[in-house]
Amino acid sequence: MEAAGKGILGRISGGKEPRTLEHIEHLLIEPTFGCKMQCRQCGSAPIPEHQAFLEVKTLRKTLDKLQARGLSLSAPSFPSWPSSVIYGLHGEPLANPGLHKITRELRERFPRAKAVAFWGLGGVPSAEKLAERTKGLDLLLLSVDGQHWGGKYLEMKRNGKLPETKKTEAVDGEIRKLIKWAWSAAAENNFRVEFNVVGGERQKRQMLPLIESASPGRNAVVHTLEREPRGSGKGHPPLPGHANIYHDGTHAASPSPGAYLVRTG
Ligand code: SF4
Numbered sequence: 067m068e069a070a071g072k073g074i075l076g077r078i079s080g081g082k083e084p085r086t087l088e089h090i091e092h093l094l095i096e097p098t099f100g101c102k103m104q105c106r107q108c109g110s111a112p113i114p115e116h117q118a119f120l121e122v123k124t125l126r127k128t129l130d131k132l133q134a135r136g137l138s139l140s141a142p143s144f145p146s147w148p149s150s151v152i153y154g155l156h157g158e159p160l161a162n163p164g165l166h167k168i169t170r171e172l173r174e175r176f177p178r179a180k181a182v183a184f185w186g187l188g189g190v191p192s193a194e195k196l197a198e199r200t201k202g203l204d205l206l207l208l209s210v211d212g213q214h215w216g217g218k219y220l221e222m223k224r225n226g227k228l229p230e231t232k233k234t235e236a237v238d239g240e241i242r243k244l245i246k247w248a249w250s251a252a253a254e255n256n257f258r259v260e261f262n263v264v265g266g267e268r269q270k271r272q273m274l275p276l277i278e279s280a281s282p283g284r285n286a287v288v289h290t291l292e293r294e295p296r297g298s299g300k301g302h303p304p305l306p307g308h309a310n311i312y313h314d315g316t317h318a319a320s321p322s323p324g325a326y327l328v329r330t331g
Pocket of ligand 1: 101102103104105107108109110111113156157158186187188214217
């Protein structure tokens, strides 16, 4: 299967990856390709429901190649913005059953980089699995907004978990449960939990009561982001000097800080 990023990034650039990768400050990793949530507004759409996972042995091979070209994540441009490995791209990162092994590998190789994961509220069967998969993270960013609320609604409907009445309450209840799982995984693994709300201040006002009711006694940090068009493929902010590693080990790197990615190998 072709990685989604391959086509998208190939069209953007068409060039070749730089020979040295000393300027790379951030790694975007795709632990999972595909997502069972199937949100209507997904920035990575069309995205398959079937999932393929990055394996540690694949990651090792790719990192060996990239580190031989100078990748070290040791020189961030802004002291207040440390180097990082970020889990996201074209699928639900937390659905990968071996995510904690991926994090362990990355932490051993890049001890100064922060580990950050996006969670779109799908792909995790239990609180125990969430606690296992989030081991080693510094920050878990939960997407709690109308888009993911709608995705959860559709997922529950497909799985026969949506009741005949009080559907809204059922979806709210499910999301509240997942937020609580995140807080207890954070307490166990010592990472921060923050919330992303796509759609601006209005969305934030709508979602805050849901977030706060699942976060008693916590000071929930909530970020608002503007909506990107469905299928835009830009499900992450622009980063200075970054490289992507896809679930199948293919990769792309920016030729200089702030430039577009080039070549997927
Ligand atoms: S959870 Fe995220 S990746 Fe999955 S369909 Fe929804 S927006 Fe797309």
